[in-house]
Amino acid sequence: MTVLQLKDVEKTFGSGRKKVEALKKTNFSAERGEFTAIIGPSGSGKSTLLTIIGGLLTPSDGSVNVNGENVTNLKEKERSHIRLREIGFILQASNLVPFLTVADQLRLLDKVKKGNMNKEQLEELYNDLGIADLREKHPSDLSGGERQRVAIAKALYSNPSIILADEPTASLDSDRAYEVMELLKNETKNKQTTTIIVTHDVRLVGYCDKVYRMVDGVLTEEKREINN
Amino acid sequence: MFLALNEIKKNKLRFALVIGVLMLVSYLVFFLSGLATGLQDMNRESIDKWDSTHMVLTEESDKSLFESSMSIDDKEDVDAADVAILGQVNAIARSDDQKANVSIFGIDENEFIMPNVTEGEAFSADNEVIAGDGLKDDGFVLGDEIQLSSSEEVLTIVGFTDHARFSAAPVLYGDVDTFHRAKFGEAADQNEDHINAFVIRSNGESVNVENDSLEVIETETFIKNLPGYTEQNLTLTFMIYFLFVVSAVIVAIFLYVLTVQKISMFGVMKAQGISNGYLSRSVVAQTFILASVGVMIGFILAFITGVFLPSAVPVSFDYITMLFYGIVLIVVAILGAVFSVLTIIRIDPLEAIGG
Ligand SMILES: Nc1ncnc2c1ncn2[C@@H]1O[C@H](COP(=O)(O)OP(=O)(O)OP(=O)(O)O)[C@@H](O)[C@H]1O
Ligand SMILES: [Mg+2]
Numbered sequence: 001m002t003v004l005q006l007k008d009v010e011k012t013f014g015s016g017r018k019k020v021e022a023l024k025k026t027n028f029s030a031e032r033g034e035f036t037a038i039i040g041p042s043g044s045g046k047s048t049l050l051t052i053i054g055g056l057l058t059p060s061d062g063s064v065n066v067n068g069e070n071v072t073n074l075k076e077k078e079r080s081h082i083r084l085r086e087i088g089f090i091l092q093a094s095n096l097v098p099f100l101t102v103a104d105q106l107r108l109l110d111k112v113k114k115g116n117m118n119k120e121q122l123e124e125l126y127n128d129l130g131i132a133d134l135r136e137k138h139p140s141d142l143s144g145g146e147r148q149r150v151a152i153a154k155a156l157y158s159n160p161s162i163i164l165a166d167e168p169t170a171s172l173d174s175d176r177a178y179e180v181m182e183l184l185k186n187e188t189k190n191k192q193t194t195t196i197i198v199t200h201d202v203r204l205v206g207y208c209d210k211v212y213r214m215v216d217g218v219l220t221e222e223k224r225e226i227n228n
Numbered sequence: 229m230f231l232a233l234n235e236i237k238k239n240k241l242r243f244a245l246v247i248g249v250l251m252l253v254s255y256l257v258f259f260l261s262g263l264a265t266g267l268q269d270m271n272r273e274s275i276d277k278w279d280s281t282h283m284v285l286t287e288e289s290d291k292s293l294f295e296s297s298m299s300i301d302d303k304e305d306v307d308a309a310d311v312a313i314l315g316q317v318n319a320i321a322r323s324d325d326q327k328a329n330v331s332i333f334g335i336d337e338n339e340f341i342m343p344n345v346t347e348g349e350a351f352s353a354d355n356e357v358i359a360g361d362g363l364k365d366d367g368f369v370l371g372d373e374i375q376l377s378s379s380e381e382v383l384t385i386v387g388f389t390d391h392a393r394f395s396a397a398p399v400l401y402g403d404v405d406t407f408h409r410a411k412f413g414e415a416a417d418q419n420e421d422h423i424n425a426f427v428i429r430s431n432g433e434s435v436n437v438e439n440d441s442l443e444v445i446e447t448e449t450f451i452k453n454l455p456g457y458t459e460q461n462l463t464l465t466f467m468i469y470f471l472f473v474v475s476a477v478i479v480a481i482f483l484y485v486l487t488v489q490k491i492s493m494f495g496v497m498k499a500q501g502i503s504n505g506y507l508s509r510s511v512v513a514q515t516f517i518l519a520s521v522g523v524m525i526g527f528i529l530a531f532i533t534g535v536f537l538p539s540a541v542p543v544s545f546d547y548i549t550m551l552f553y554g555i556v557l558i559v560v561a562i563l564g565a566v567f568s569v570l571t572i573i574r575i576d577p578l579e580a581i582g583g
Contacts, residue, residue: 077504080503089500095500099234099235099237100238108231112501112503154500
């Protein structure tokens, strides 16, 4: 089942001499239970694509469909609602609330939304991410890698149908990076989520079902001779 | 509430400062309101005690009790349920070392403005008076013989009554003859019909006077025209209202600065799909908590100060007014949070999270 569909999506920033074509005419779709990677050089438009998918940015042209619903021209309030219900963001910048403990970061989601993980699933998530001992700590007391893992926990906790991750492993050592990829893969397969990650690290794409390469705003699918 | 409380818990010092400032402002508001009430009481409590509705003065007195002069016989011209005669003169009372400004009221002991006696007994003979217990603060006691500045007469305090101050001076209640002697001395006999006003207690019916030189005014109007009364009130009320503005501005600035510091955090939460409504409510809830705590402490401090203040300082707390001012302070603080709410609504989640 196609969960995500982008048709002829374009994004330009600015105008005149300052005009940047961050995303040229792009078609893209993703299925349930599909783990997709987007790789490409810095400034090529990967984050732009991901934020358009996540409804944080409206495309200059084209349409975005989520679960069959055209979300391109929805009002911010409705898009915010879709983000809360459907999407788990793992952001390039740390996305933690500074004054909440790790456990409270997740509890906040219980305040605004139902259908989050139950206690057992949460324990498992804590253990998989290796952050079980950190739950009473505040973000300022965590290392960059720990913060990243808490951010991942936060994204997965709400049982999203779409997981969008922008460089989720950037601040992790390679063992941790592999573990996180493993975790995202399992999540994708077990819960049949649609997962899209952006990464620089080509070694990680082995975990993914599909790989796209972004160059200068042009997205092309990679032929899969790299992996099994 | 969840976000609001957790943030306060994590940043105690920061929010203690906000609470501290609100506390000081509300302390000042409560104290000024106590002062306003206290000063009002000094001017009017004897009149309030009568529970009257109207006063009859002469037209040409321009609502001044002192300037008004009429005859006891004019009472026939006044058509009202309850009418009491009132003579009044200011004097300086002296007894041994004690000295005080007083207001002498000449009344008829059978009429409704006759005061209760809290200590001693009522006046029954010439030159006996019931004194307002404020005089005790000046060192006067039961049985004191009082010399007056205005005449050679000597008055004797035979009783005390409570709530008896008029135009900031304690009242001495005596019969009309005593009043005449205090006011006119030797000439008392020539003025035996003189009084200053009629005090009226009507049970809702209108009050009529069949005498063109007399004027009926409502008690409240009479009080407002007491020398300095309205001016004093306006000054204090203005200060209180100004403090409301000050507290709104302080809260607005504090919260705005705190909000601006948290823009990226709010952006991240919005990216996650947490609604403007939830975040705004959380800021308002936080303001409510801070303001309530600040106002509460301010109130307690004002109350404690009131207890320890010497009785000469005219502070008296009217709890209904204070409750009202407290609520206004909280509401005004929440208005101050509106800027922050607007800021939050305008935050673009994308800007906050970077790419
Ligand atoms: N808000 C913006 N205004 C103007 N230009 C922008 C804006 N956001 C992105 N761009 C430009 O669009 C292009 C694509 O940016 P994008 O953030 O998508 O790159 P990226 O592939 O995610 O890079 P990186 O790997 O460094 O994160 C860049 O040239 C960038 O400068
Ligand atoms: Mg990027």
